[in-house]
Amino acid sequence: MIYPQNAVEKLGFAEIKELIKVKCLSEAGKEMVAKIQPQTKLDLIDRYLRQAKEFRDLLVHDSPLPVDHFYPIKSIIEKAKVEGSFLLEEEFHRILLSLRTVYAVIRYFNEREQQYPNLELLFEHLPIEKNILRSIEQIIDDRGKIKENASRLLMEITQQISKAEQEARKRLDTVFKQAQKNGWTADGNLTIRDGRLCIPILAENKRKVKGLIHDESATGQTAYIEPEEVFHLNNKVRDLEFERRREIVRILTQLTTELRPHVPLLFSYHSLLTKLDFVRAKALFALDIDGEMPEISKEAEVNLLQAKHPLLYLSSKQEGHHAVVPLNLKIDNTDRILLVSGPNAGGKSVCMKTVGLLQLMFQSGLLIPCEPESKLGVFKQVFADIGDDQSIDSDLSTYSAHLSKMKYFTQFSNGRTMVLIDEFGTGTDPLFGGPIAEAVLEVLNKKQIRGVITTHYSNLKVFASNTEGIENASMLFDNQAMKPLYILQVGKPGSSYAFEIAQNIGLPKEVLHLAKQKIGVQQKKVDTLLVDLEREKKEVYDTKVAINLREKEILAKQSELNELQSFLEENKRQLMRDAKEEAKQIIKDANKLVENTIAGIKSSQADKEETRKLRAGLQQATDKLKEKQPKVHRPEPQPQAENESIEVGDWVRIVETGNEAQVIELAKNNLILALGDLRTVVKRNKVEKLRGKEKAKATKRSRSVSSESVADFSPEIDVRGMRTEDALQKIEQVLDRAVMIGYPSLKIVHGKGDGILRKFIRDYLRKYNHVSRFEDEHADRGGDGITYAYID
Template sequence: MIYPKNAVEKLGFTEIKELIKAKCISEAGKELVDKIQPQVKLDLIDRFLRQTNEFKNLIEHDAPLPVDHFYPLKHIAEKVKVEGAFLFEDEFYRVLLSLRTVYAIIRYFNDRAQQYPNLELLFEHLPIEKSILRNIEQVIDDRGKMKDNASRLLLDLTQQISKSEQEARKRLDVVYKQAQANGWTADGNLTIRDGRLCIPILAENKRKLKGLIHDESATGQTAYIEPEEVFHLNNKVRDLEFERRREVIRILTSLTTELRPHVPLLMAYHGLLTKLDFVRAKALFALDVDAQMPELSKAADISLVNARHPLLLLASRQEGHPSVVPLNLKIDETDRVLLVSGPNAGGKSVCMKTVGLLQLMFQSGLLIPCDPTSKVGVFKQFFADIGDDQSIDSDLSTYSAHLSKMKHFAQFADARTLVLIDEFGTGTDPQFGGPIAEAVLEVLNKKMIRGVITTHYSNLKLFASHTAGIENASMLFDNEAMKPLYILQVGKPGSSYAFEIAQNIGLPKEVLHLAKQKIGVQQKKVDTLLVDLEREKKELFDTKRAINLREKEVLTQQSELNELKSYLEDNKRQLLKDAKEEARQIIKDANKLVENTISEIKTSQADKEKTKELRSGLQQASESLKEKPHKEPKKQPVVNETEEALLVGDWVRILDTGNEGQVMEIAKNNLILALGELRTVVKKNKVEKLRGKEKAKVAKRFKSVSSDSVADFSPEVDVRGMRTEDALQKIELVLDRAVMIGYPSLKIIHGKGDGILRKFIRDYLRKYNHVSRFEDEHADRGGDGITYAYID
């Protein structure tokens, strides 16, 4: 039950129905939209919602439903019922197209059995009667006209008519040429008069040509005559056409008689097409407003998550504003009534209307614009007091109209009633309107009603603060920018910001000062307190939002750290693998040397000199493996003396391994060395500086290697489609080579995508000491899908 009746229109539900009607293909579908009304049976609401949701999913993710022809079959079926009546050719053609659509739809869902179970309920056990199609297709062609071979007699008559028409035309042409030769004809060609072809004859010659005069020109100088012999041929054609028409009617009557037993099936097909058109329109509208199917609740509760007013959403898109501030609220057994306060034009009424409209839509089987995690129950009554319903005819003032609604609410409301009241208590002296409104609210609260009420009255805010079941809520307001935020916050009342808004508009200070003096001290304190609370809520809201952003940043950094850790672990495993492989090779070579030595000793038959020589070789091989580590204590004093002399560009030997390299960078006690195409970091006291011939020899060897590297070096690296760690590893290798050979820049192709790979690459380049800067490629040649790294 909805009270008053115009509440549907004031909540915007009538406009919603008009938008859905515009999506319908058939008039029958539009009639069903007109009949939409809230339901109270949960299983019925659930089925309607699921049908709409399934059709929405079908439109989004499946092949299009074959709905090319939605002709109404109801009035045709009613005409077929009448004995002796027959359908015309165009009516049979509409039946033919509609049946083809119906059968295509049934086959469509049969091919997707159990994929759309609720839509399948619309045509459950509905058969495909192909005999109807065959009978119509034997008579009606694809242009909607009767086929010439629909019967033997019809074909014979059609052929006779064609032959007679050709004969009449030939005879007419002969007579016309003779009349022209005799000079009897007027200017012009053959013309049609009274449906007959006639010859234009000059008036003074009309007695010279036998025939029937059908017409004369306006001046009377020309007569239009049908020659006598042609006249008889045309009459014959006319008789044949009458016979053909009688045969056509006979065939149509016979076909209608064959169709008559299938009238109930035609009505069922009509119902299917109408319901599908109806559900399709609801699904299309749901797509327009980003509607979803919420969870259903047996209790009279409402929990809306990111809900939006559908009409406001559509209007904002038309104005170029793609989003609407979402509404989040909860009405349940504990907080049954939300008393919403706040500034004018702050969104209080929109909040209340959004709740009412979405509830009406939900109970009418329409998807609603909110998150699918929203949960909505069922109400048996909708009571709304919105706007001014004063009536001169009924002798009702504004306040009287409000009171008459309050009377009805107090008498008939119950726990299954959703009550919506806008600007509660207004329309009369606030001194009396406030207490009356408070009393009505107390009565309604005792009846356990659910609802949303907007107000500016302080006594109602105070009443809600200490009354169980009623919860204060407010629309947030930015009192610095003096603009509403349209965000509902539950738990505290809101200030009307009357003085702040008046000051922002530019009301004279004198007026504001006088107004502040006239309000009570207590009221002024309350309003000031509310303003302060609002400011604190705004600060808390901003702080919470900043914390959320920071949390997202931390999570992102954590993710990057995990990826870097994984990358380092992979590198560590690879290094260990290489070291183990090198150790295996050393052991293998050592074993081979020992075996060869033993073999030589046996071959020399244990000759002392030969044995001594072989043992000496074995000892030298052993010493060659040990001598490098033993150099450390001997060379360290020398290194310590020359530590300060090391400069960028010097050639050094690593004491632990004996490898030579060039100093690329000095960082405190660490050196960054270039070993061919690789880089490494070692302590200063772990190297010795090379001088003289040894230095020249090493430099020459590395120069030849570097020249070979330049020959096969490519300054372009493509990492598209690669995992992050693999891409970074590849880029590092190419960067190292570029640094070693002194190449000035590197082109990295990573693609656009979601920008994740691009972000990691640029973060890596920022940490690479030799990269001075990087930038995007030109927009015409790849834009931010390509990064240029410049090496100093």
């Protein structure tokens, strides 16, 4: 599918695979990464991409997958297949830990049924066979050693060994103390020689202690003797240990025999862990490069939006270089071939390699750094001619190597072939290389191939402009600042800016003058025209960017206005409802009071004194009702005097509310004010500037509030175990408060794990304007599990 084979290395795909290998936890997973190859089946590519995307979403938004133990158990299972063989204790322990991991993973996805449908396909309905787990747990403990109660006989032998060792030690201590008392011993305590506990005896006294001499010191002055009293006991211990070992072998053999029928299932478990490790590594790499899943097309097309070269992107992140300029490119049935021209070091080759590398990654099931709205089709073949392939062994010159590839391309390419050619036509006399390159391009175009070709040849630019299916494109260049912009623009060819670059480098003027005289008049006109076109395109592009920015600002203002209008309308309706309800209640209470007054007059038979009292009560209720009515007084806002300036740090009073606030930023006719921990935006003519005593009082109140805020402020945030969104929200709240009270730094405890949470937190800190820098905690106190953020 890929020709020649070294194109994989030249496009950077081999390096991508190495970076994914580093993310694997197991050797089996690394072996799977090494076998990654571009696929041509649409459904297979779709499944691989969706699995990587689901695992990436799981890492970012869900609880961590319980993948604590990834052991290479395949060789262990192979060993268990052999009749009569037995697995060692540590081998059973590895199987035990792997089974626990498998079952934890299966339970994890069972609890999230249909949430990750493509990852669930990896399980192939694998059962949880707890009998295997229970059988091993009855024999092997959590340290990987056989349990003393694995069998009754083993327990009895262990007890006998312990009893015999205690008896031997007791007798040995008695003999040692007696020898010390008699002055026969050398300096030192009991020691082990040949696996037996011995007493250090001076050489001249070695005949005085009955026993077996196991060793002597280097000087010959000390003999190490195993006393006769414990010799037989030690032999007994040795025999019991041999017996214990035979019993352990019997138990392990029996356990292996029980395990043997489950060997196929164990292989399936091993395969599951390997696949999970593989997909996990792809997802982790996707997070590093901000990889997304593009749309998959059945047509042979490429539509990349905001695409980046993954290796350049990683390099810029690590070294802190300028951001990589994204690439927007479209290849379809109409514009099948892009002929990219432009200045040297302007990004032509990077553009071509980006297309080729992302296509290989996409067809290999890897997420790529682009917008998810991008669309890529599937190509059966990828042909690339990049760099110099001259060979002394094959007697091939640079140009001969290029022609050999062109021969292959023209013979075997078709409508499902992506062709990538760098510096098309170079390597020989331009007088002949140009026409040959044009002829090859014509043949490839007739074969309906898709591709990206870079060149400096003017005849190819002219041919592309007059040929259907081939589209000119250029890398933009700022000919005033004399630097490339790395922006691809389709539709017009680009100048090589040879004379401009030569002049900027400092080539002597007489050399440039001679060179201009030597080129043809027509060629000079063409190049001048291309330079003018580039300048005009740059102006159009800048104008377009400015218009788009202005449109976004207008839309944002319109949205804000609509929200405010909606808010005011709702408030108005609510006030009307409240007023109507209050009026109804007042009328109801008034009617009730009048009715009660009339009834009282009637019941007192219009007694004058009683009538006077009732009327007084009615008047009193009326007066109270009048007192309750709010006095509607809306003071007209006093506009700020034209000649009175307001600066950052001044104290003002908001006319409508009477609140006092401090000016923290000026924005045209608006003021950004701080009211304690809150921020608000007010028109300049809606405030009054405070002076003298009023300003002093406001400042004093602010300081008291600030001191209280500092007193109860904690500069340490612990977000371990939290989801990414919750963690970032909590950090944002504390950061905002730290900025408001002027706190210099924050300590963020996020833990290590896979590093996902740390990555998102540090990406957020980079974008927070008031964070000047951040760094790891000291390695002894948490290392990269803790981040210190410094606030300017």
